[in-house]
Amino acid sequence: MISKSYISLILVFWIFLPTVASSQIVWEQIPLPDSVKIISFEVGDNGALYVGAYHTPKGGVYKSSNNGVTWENIGLYGKSVYNLEFANDNQLFETSSSRIFKYLYDDLWEEKIHMPTWQIKKLKYLNTTFFGGGYTGIIRSVDEGENWESVLEGNSAEFYSDFSSITEDSMCAVCTNWVGGGGGVYLSGDNGDNWTNIGLEDFYLRSVAVDCTGNILAGAMGHFYTGQGGLYRYNKSIGNWDTLLYYPYIHSIEINENNDIYLGYKLSGSSDGGGVMHSENNGETWILDTIGIDNSAVDEIIISGNNYLYAMGGYPKFRLYKSSIPVNVNENQVIGDKPSVICYPNPATTNLTITFDNQYFTNNTIVSLSSIIGETAYKKTLNNSDFENGSISIDVSSFKKGTYIASLNNNGKTISSNKIIITN
Numbered sequence: 271m272i273s274k275s276y277i278s279l280i281l282v283f284w285i286f287l288p289t290v291a292s293s294q295i296v297w298e299q300i301p302l303p304d305s306v307k308i309i310s311f312e313v314g315d316n317g318a319l320y321v322g323a324y325h326t327p328k329g330g331v332y333k334s335s336n337n338g339v340t341w342e343n344i345g346l347y348g349k350s351v352y353n354l355e356f357a358n359d360n361q362l363f364e365t366s367s368s369r370i371f372k373y374l375y376d377d378l379w380e381e382k383i384h385m386p387t388w389q390i391k392k393l394k395y396l397n398t399t400f401f402g403g404g405y406t407g408i409i410r411s412v413d414e415g416e417n418w419e420s421v422l423e424g425n426s427a428e429f430y431s432d433f434s435s436i437t438e439d440s441m442c443a444v445c446t447n448w449v450g451g452g453g454g455v456y457l458s459g460d461n462g463d464n465w466t467n468i469g470l471e472d473f474y475l476r477s478v479a480v481d482c483t484g485n486i487l488a489g490a491m492g493h494f495y496t497g498q499g500g501l502y503r504y505n506k507s508i509g510n511w512d513t514l515l516y517y518p519y520i521h522s523i524e525i526n527e528n529n530d531i532y533l534g535y536k537l538s539g540s541s542d543g544g545g546v547m548h549s550e551n552n553g554e555t556w557i558l559d560t561i562g563i564d565n566s567a568v569d570e571i572i573i574s575g576n577n578y579l580y581a582m583g584g585y586p587k588f589r590l591y592k593s594s595i596p597v598n599v600n601e602n603q604v605i606g607d608k609p610s611v612i613c614y615p616n617p618a619t620t621n622l623t624i625t626f627d628n629q630y631f632t633n634n635t636i637v638s639l640s641s642i643i644g645e646t647a648y649k650k651t652l653n654n655s656d657f658e659n660g661s662i663s664i665d666v667s668s669f670k671k672g673t674y675i676a677s678l679n680n681n682g683k684t685i686s687s688n689k690i691i692i693t694n
Contacts, residue, residue, distance in 0.1 A: 295595075296561045296562055298562060303328070303332050305328055308584070310322035312355065313575070317576055319337070321354075322353070329347060329349045330345060343377065345379050352365045353393045357415060365390045370415070388405065390409070391403070394432070394433035397461075403429075405428065422462075428446070432444050436457075440461075442486050443478065448474075454473070470490070473488075473494075474499070479524065480525075484506075485503055487504075498517055501513075521570065522568065543567065545567075546571060561673065567583060567585075569582050569584040578592055578593050578597070579597045612626075619666075620665065624639075626678055638677050639674050639677075669692050670692070672692060
């Protein structure tokens with residue numbers, strides 16, 4: 271039976287979805303080590319993957335340099351690794367409840383702090399400063415994790431779950447008080463010396479991020495009195511919070527260089543359903559990015575240094591996903607200022623038309639149509655007639671059913687279409 275809350279969420283999504291198909295993300299699942307229950311992950315600058323595992327049945331930290339084909343345990347076997355975070359020079363740190371460890375080499379880790387009365391579940395490296403949060407308050411290190419100090423004292427019912435930087439010396443944190451309500455979003459303008467609560471008390475806050483214009487976004491996974499989760503944006507001019515999404519439980523927020531907002535979410539507190547959604551227009555409309563993610567609740571998302579989006583699904587499936595294409599636009603991925611490649615009909619059965627802004631493309635431009643696993647089904651160098659028409663037509667009646675991406679490449683620069691479904 272479908273619950274009323276699930277139906278309500280679908281209706282909310284229907285309201286927020288755009289009327290025209292946009293750049294929906296297609297996912298690939300990354301193989302994980304056998305019998306490992308992933309509860310944290312990180313991506314190195316070189317694309318290496320690191321996952322932290324729950325202590326049973328194995329625990330520890332695992333590394334893969336080939337996108338999950340093979341893995342090696344690099345230490346802390348048997349420990350629950352709640353968070354992984356890089357500092358400068360790709361130096362890896364992790365939290366194991368009341369302890370923080372720094373990775374040295376092989377399978378050796380150095381304990382940097384032990385706080386027996388704390389449960390440290392979150393590490394964030396912001397502007398050369400480490401912040402650690404969990405139950406009881408916030409700790410800080412200004413010397414690359416060598417020494418730590420408490421900068422905000424809470425109580426055992428308060429959980430500080432995420433941090434984000436605003437400027438070089440200002441940052442924000444989110445806190446949930448599980449007993450009696452309270453908590454909220456905290457703001458510091460002096461690198462964590464002092465903190466001020468700026469609202470969203472009584473929400474069960476899980477995530478926080480700052481967009482390219484300095485706006486604070488906070489994700490909630492419930493409310494002490496009313497139960498709703500949602501996404502909220504701080505209105506600095508009047509000092510209150512605007513609602514961008516009302517219902518879904520927002521577990522993680524990432525914002526790319528284009529100011530697109532990406533959310534990892536869960537449908538409800540007890541169900542497994544969920545996924546990723548994103549907005550390309552400052553939260554006015556939302557696109558569900560669930561193809562290939564198997565309706566999994568997503569606990570954390572990360573945009574890597576090479577601009578791919580990764581998503582981690584926790585209990586009960588414990589999975590890791592990677593976007594099939596980068597989610598950031600950079601100088602090697604676009605031609606011109608605002609190029610577009612539009613394909614129709616979508617889904618396509620017999621013929622597919624690809625249209626493009628011919629002002630952005632020149633001779634020797636190659637158009638290709640490839641499956642989401644990289645198999646090229648069609649390739650052609652555009653001719654003068656194609657440029658005059660601004661479009662080409664492709665017979666796809668003999669193509670395999672599936673999801674495809676159209677790309678135009680000129681002198682090493684590429685622009686890709688949204689996903690295309692072929693259903694012949």
